[in-house]
Amino acid sequence: MADEKIRVLIAKPGLDGHDRGAKVVARALRDAGMEVIYTGIRQTPDMIAEAALQEDVDVIGLSILSGAHMELFPRVVKALRERQIEPDEVLLFAGGIIPDADIEPLKQTGFQAIFGPGTSTEDIIKFVRDWAARRPARAT
Amino acid sequence: MPTVEELVERLLAGNRRALSRLLTLIENDAPEGRRALAQLYPRSGVAQTIGLTGSAGSGKSTLSGALAREMRRRGRTLGIVAIDPSSPFSQGALLGDRIRMQDLTSDPEVFLRSMASRGNLGGLAPSTAGVVTALDAFGKDIVLVETVGAGQDEVEIAAMADTTVVVLTPGTGDDVQAMKAGIMEIADILIVNKSDLPNADLLARQIASIVDTSPAAHDEGGRRTPIIKTAGGLNEGVDALADAIEEHRAYIAKSTVHDEHRRDQARHQVLALARQRLIDRLVAQHTSDGRLESLVERVARRELDPHSAADSLIAE
Numbered sequence: 001m002a003d004e005k006i007r008v009l010i011a012k013p014g015l016d017g018h019d020r021g022a023k024v025v026a027r028a029l030r031d032a033g034m035e036v037i038y039t040g041i042r043q044t045p046d047m048i049a050e051a052a053l054q055e056d057v058d059v060i061g062l063s064i065l066s067g068a069h070m071e072l073f074p075r076v077v078k079a080l081r082e083r084q085i086e087p088d089e090v091l092l093f094a095g096g097i098i099p100d101a102d103i104e105p106l107k108q109t110g111f112q113a114i115f116g117p118g119t120s121t122e123d124i125i126k127f128v129r130d131w132a133a134r135r136p137a138r139a140t
Numbered sequence: 141m142p143t144v145e146e147l148v149e150r151l152l153a154g155n156r157r158a159l160s161r162l163l164t165l166i167e168n169d170a171p172e173g174r175r176a177l178a179q180l181y182p183r184s185g186v187a188q189t190i191g192l193t194g195s196a197g198s199g200k201s202t203l204s205g206a207l208a209r210e211m212r213r214r215g216r217t218l219g220i221v222a223i224d225p226s227s228p229f230s231q232g233a234l235l236g237d238r239i240r241m242q243d244l245t246s247d248p249e250v251f252l253r254s255m256a257s258r259g260n261l262g263g264l265a266p267s268t269a270g271v272v273t274a275l276d277a278f279g280k281d282i283v284l285v286e287t288v289g290a291g292q293d294e295v296e297i298a299a300m301a302d303t304t305v306v307v308l309t310p311g312t313g314d315d316v317q318a319m320k321a322g323i324m325e326i327a328d329i330l331i332v333n334k335s336d337l338p339n340a341d342l343l344a345r346q347i348a349s350i351v352d353t354s355p356a357a358h359d360e361g362g363r364r365t366p367i368i369k370t371a372g373g374l375n376e377g378v379d380a381l382a383d384a385i386e387e388h389r390a391y392i393a394k395s396t397v398h399d400e401h402r403r404d405q406a407r408h409q410v411l412a413l414a415r416q417r418l419i420d421r422l423v424a425q426h427t428s429d430g431r432l433e434s435l436v437e438r439v440a441r442r443e444l445d446p447h448s449a450a451d452s453l454i455a456e
Contacts, residue, residue, distance in 0.1 A: 004168050004170075005168075005231075005256070005258075007164075026234060027234065029232070030227065030230065030232035030233060030234045031227070031230050031232060032230065032232060033230045033231050033232045034232050035226075035232060035233045035235060035256045036232065036233065036234050036235065037235045037236075037238060037254050038234060038235070038236050038238075038239065039238045039239060039242065039245075040236075040238070040239035040242060043242070044246075046246065047242065047245045047246060050245045050246065051238060051245055053156060053157060053160055054156070054160055054245075054251055054252055054253055055160070055253065055254060056160040056161060056163060056164045083157065084157055085157075
């Protein structure tokens with residue numbers, strides 16, 4: 001019987017090793033019935049894009065606390081594009097310490113939401129589910 | 141948007157994105173996935189499939205990563221399928237095998253796919269065989285399948301792999317586990333992993349004495365299951381494991397055991413799929429006409445026994 005699952009990649013680009021937030025989100029999405037691939041800390045943009053390609057994920061969530069998001073996030077988008085994965089084909093979101101002033105520019109590069117500290121995991125789950133519900137059926 | 145036929149064409153031309161899309165369709169058991177498999181199956185059967193199994197925490201992922209690096213050093217390309225359990229409560233899964241194989245991500249000759257077990261028992265996911273077929277048809281020299289950490293019930297992997305590697309670790313009662321049915325029968329290669337821990341030599345000796353006295357550890361060709369000590373995290377013994385895998389490949393290539401094993405694999409796959417289809421059909425039919433629920437109700441109230449209920453369900 002056909003059985004579709006929302007597949008999510010949770011990744012931490014850059015050099016900060018604080019992955020508690022990423023793990024909390026990964027576990028919450030798993031408990032919401034999704035299949036979550038967690039790749040660990042210190043990922044390069046190419047490693048993240050390559051994992052997204054090999055795992056054929058629907059959703060990519062990036063977590064960063066180091067302040068290098070304006071540098072690294074656009075490079076993740078570029079690395080995805082190099083692999084023919086366009087930002088509008090997948091749901092891209094991010095979390096961590098990201099100043100308000102950076103949110104709009106990041107949305108322009110393809111990130112659909114930025115979740116700051118104190119976001120409830122229910123909000124993130126709902127955000128992903130709503131996106132999955134309105135996403136056009138994926139042709140083969 | 142590409143059709144399945146176009147995706148298959150691209151996969152055969154070496155396009156990894158097409159491979160990845162098709163793996164999803166196969167994993168979801170979508171009609172397109174079945175159509176793709178029908179086209180890919182005749183082109184598979186070339187790769188050496190290696191099954192790596194053992195209890196949770198025995199070091200399978202770390203050892204898989206080390207083995208993959210060693211095989212790459214020997215010039216072999218790899219597909220890796222890493223299976224982790226789905227939660228029986230949420231049906232979700234946390235797939236963490238990439239963590240131990242991060243460095244392999246940047247090697248274009250390695251394709252690593254994580255799978256959730258999706259309710260299947262026996263260490264594999266329902267569509268693992270199909271995913272292996274696609275990686276094989278893609279042209280990988282080796283397809284390495286790492287099972288869910290189980291312990292006593294990994295027989296399914298042996299029915300699918302050409303070479304089954306069973307990983308044991310010291311201090312976990314595994315010498316007794318090894319004597320229970322299954323492990324000796326399925327292992328083509330036995331590993332004592334974490335060999336830097338105390339009692340590793342003791343476990344290796346215990347396993348050796350079981351192998352010596354176990355007919356199941358010697359096949360018709362007179363091959364005795366080798367026992368290899370490894371420390372995956374320290375990269376020790378990994379070259380010996382790779383040697384043993386290559387020896388096994390050469391051994392089965394020239395023995396009649398191989399043809400027999402391939403027939404067993406085919407029989408197992410056909411029957412497993414037929415069984416699943418029969419069950420699906422039965423459930424669908426008798427859910428819609430309400431017969432399943434009414435039988436269940438009577439069994440729960442002890443008015444009918446389960447055997448009679450099952451007979452009644454399949455009698456038409």
